[in-house]
Amino acid sequence: MSRTKLLLGNWKMNKGPKEAASFMAQAEEMLALANEKGIEIGVAPTFLCLEEVARLAPGGFLVSSQNVNEHDHGAYTGEVSCPMLKEVGVKAAIIGHSERREYNGETSKACNLKIKALLQAAMTPVYCCGESLKTYEEGETVAFVEKQILEGFEGVSAEDAKKVIVAYEPIWAIGTGKSASTDDAENTIRAIRGVLAGLYGEAADEIRILYGGSVKPGNIKAYLGCPDIDGALVGGASLEPSSFIELIKESV
Numbered sequence: 001m002s003r004t005k006l007l008l009g010n011w012k013m014n015k016g017p018k019e020a021a022s023f024m025a026q027a028e029e030m031l032a033l034a035n036e037k038g039i040e041i042g043v044a045p046t047f048l049c050l051e052e053v054a055r056l057a058p059g060g061f062l063v064s065s066q067n068v069n070e071h072d073h074g075a076y077t078g079e080v081s082c083p084m085l086k087e088v089g090v091k092a093a094i095i096g097h098s099e100r101r102e103y104n105g106e107t108s109k110a111c112n113l114k115i116k117a118l119l120q121a122a123m124t125p126v127y128c129c130g131e132s133l134k135t136y137e138e139g140e141t142v143a144f145v146e147k148q149i150l151e152g153f154e155g156v157s158a159e160d161a162k163k164v165i166v167a168y169e170p171i172w173a174i175g176t177g178k179s180a181s182t183d184d185a186e187n188t189i190r191a192i193r194g195v196l197a198g199l200y201g202e203a204a205d206e207i208r209i210l211y212g213g214s215v216k217p218g219n220i221k222a223y224l225g226c227p228d229i230d231g232a233l234v235g236g237a238s239l240e241p242s243s244f245i246e247l248i249k250e251s252v
């Protein structure tokens with residue numbers, strides 16, 4: 001089963017509309033390089049920039065939000081829904097990033113509702129999971145991540161599960177410059193695929209699982225060379241167009 005590798009830039013709370021538009025001025029060049037490499041690329045800007053970024057994105061360049069609300073509309077102050085994102089050309093949403101779990105109290109159960117809402121809207125959930133340094137040091141990584149996967153996919157059919165992208169991001173590796181070893185990343189991602197195989201059988205082979213956490217041009221090739229790692233979710237190194245281009249060039 002061949003899974004197209006994906007390189008997704010998570011801009012977090014960086015770049016206003018002007019900076020976002022200036023990055024997108026190089027999107028054609030980025031996409032041409034990605035096509036040469038046979039990988040998929042995209043970015044996840046703030047809500048404020050999504051419409052502009054989606055307008056400037058060439059066909060095939062994935063535009064994702066960093067969150068979504070599970071309701072279509074209504075009295076949910078400060079929230080944005082799937083139909084609203086779709087209306088401006090957004091095709092995916094990052095769900096359950098560790099920063100949202102930590103600062104916004106997002107649980108895997110809450111993520112489950114958002115994943116279902118996205119699937120219902122024919123959008124792609126990018127579901128994040130990953131353990132803290134303490135959990136890693138206690139050797140509980142797989143048990144911890146397994147629970148996040150089981151809760152996130154609760155009630156999701158095999159057909160729908162294939163449309164979900166999982167991102168494994170050890171919290172201790174995010175923004176720290178301390179990336180997980182390729183062995184650790186591959187082993188945990190293989191374990192995640194095992195959990196998904198327990199739920200969905202062969203369909204699990206079609207689910208893309210990304211690694212995230214201090215991915216840089218200098219280490220991306222090693223991650224993407226691992227058989228179970230289907231791409232990368234990249235924060236810091238996705239912000240500068242030149243660095244994003246390097247990531248694409250070094251990806252495979």
Ligand code: PGA
Pocket residue numbers: 010169173174175176177212213214215233234235236237
């Ligand atoms: P980082 O962030 O690449 O800056 O470590 C990754 C992420 O949080 O998605």
